Amino acid sequence: MTLMNCLILAFLLFGIGVWGLMRRRHLIGMLISIELMLNAANINFISFAYFSAKDSTAGALFSIFVIAVTACEMAIALAIIVNMYRRHHSLDADQLRDLHD
């Protein structure tokens, strides 16, 4: 396993995340795609820390902090989505049409 393999894996994950975000119309599906993108960044941090960095502790720590921050963000996102479901009775992103030009 080399650094390049890990970077390609992370980049693919990120790409899958972006693709999923565009393809999925369900809000939970979109959240999972976002989670994939964030975890791709985590893999990047850890692989750089393991293979190349001078300061390898920092990269590993960074990914732990990212997991915590992501948890906060997802908690808020789920709360907002639950509230949104109560108002609109749907989790389809295409239904978000009340606000437009």
Added chain:
Amino acid sequence: MNFILPNFIIPDALLLLFPFLVIGSRLFCSYRSPIPWRMANIGFIVIFVLLNFIPLTNNIGKFFICNWKIDDFGVLIREVLMLSAMLGMWLSKDYFEHGADGKPQMHQFAEFTGAIAFATFGGFTIVSACDMLTFFLGLEIATIPMYALTAWNKKDQMGSEAATKYIMMGSVATAFELFGFSYLYGFSGSIYFNEIRTAVEAGTSNPLLWVAILFLFCGIGFKLTLFPFYTWAPDVYEGAPTPVTAVLSVTSKTAAIAFLVVLVFGPLAPVQEQMAPFIALLAATTLFVGNLGALKQTRLRRFMAYSSIAQAGYIMIALLGPVEMARTAIIYYLFVYALSNYLAFFIFGIIGHHREETFDSLRGLSQQNPALAIALAISMFSLAGIPPLAGFFGKFHLFFAGATTGHYMLVGFAVLNNVIALYYYLQLIKSAWIDEPEDHLSPLRLTKRQRTIIIALSVAVVLLGVLPFLSNNIFGGFTF
């Protein structure tokens, strides 16, 4: 062991403590108690005053536990953020007493203020960061409370839709930024800004660095509403409650601009010149799109959203200049922008309490309440940049910073765009001063607090322009 808290860290510590105190106070007092409101007033004012006591020394900054830097730029950005938090809290107070603009009344004032204080602390963290981790956490602390604030009106359909759009876009932005940070870490092997800077100096043409910069700009572009990523802003600004829109347009924009300034003049300073065409392109497209979008709006908050997109474009121009000049120009403009924007939002808020927030509701304002119409004209002329007002000098310094490094094309384009901007700001003034009201409009009543704040803000916007000595500290960086 003898542990002494240095003076300059006290406002930060107080602000961090403040939300816990104000939210905690809800445990001991009843639902309708005025205690959280009084605590919020005292807390914000004390922190703001304490910040003003920190001397500006033009040095490289002081350090707390070697990783929390407080320099002149940081102190001034802190003042803008505290000003924004204070005004936002005062603006929001009326929305907790009755509904406005077709939205129901809001609840939980203590938690609301706490969330604003957390967002402000996020901005503090951004400007004091010395490493990427603190920097990233600061940006997140500044953004996450904003999502909650947008959705504060739980019963409002628009609010929940706006919050959903905001959090989706915001999380994608976070992912992009984080990916950029990870490549920057891989490129330099360290998360400390000074070591990144050394690495950037050594390898300015490394592709990894440029991929990292691309991702970072994508991420911050979402938060600063730069051109290809601005689409969420009008929807969110319209759907959020009015005071939240005001806080969003000042606090979150200030935090994002501070982020860019710290990044561009900190670790990425050696490649600032190579980044210049890229920044110039972003600035030009952003202000053009913002101005075009604002032309056809009829609803006030949506209009303010496009206006603030254009303002972000203007601020980007200063990023091309030399470091001291750019920093001073940006800080001065942020002060002016915060004051003018809040003045506009206070007026829209008063109108929104009685009518819908549209251009039509402004009709006949000059006959009904001339003082309010004058305040509206001051704020709009300041945002448009008409000479005796503060907005003109702010824009002048932004353009001056851009022109110093020879970006005449961009500055010329921005000035031409300012003419388009003047057109739509004048349209708003026209509705207030010239258009006759169609039918009978409900009367406007101002509370004492609203009147005081509107007078104070109008005076500040006028004086900040004509009395430059008031902002002596701010002009320290200019050498004419």
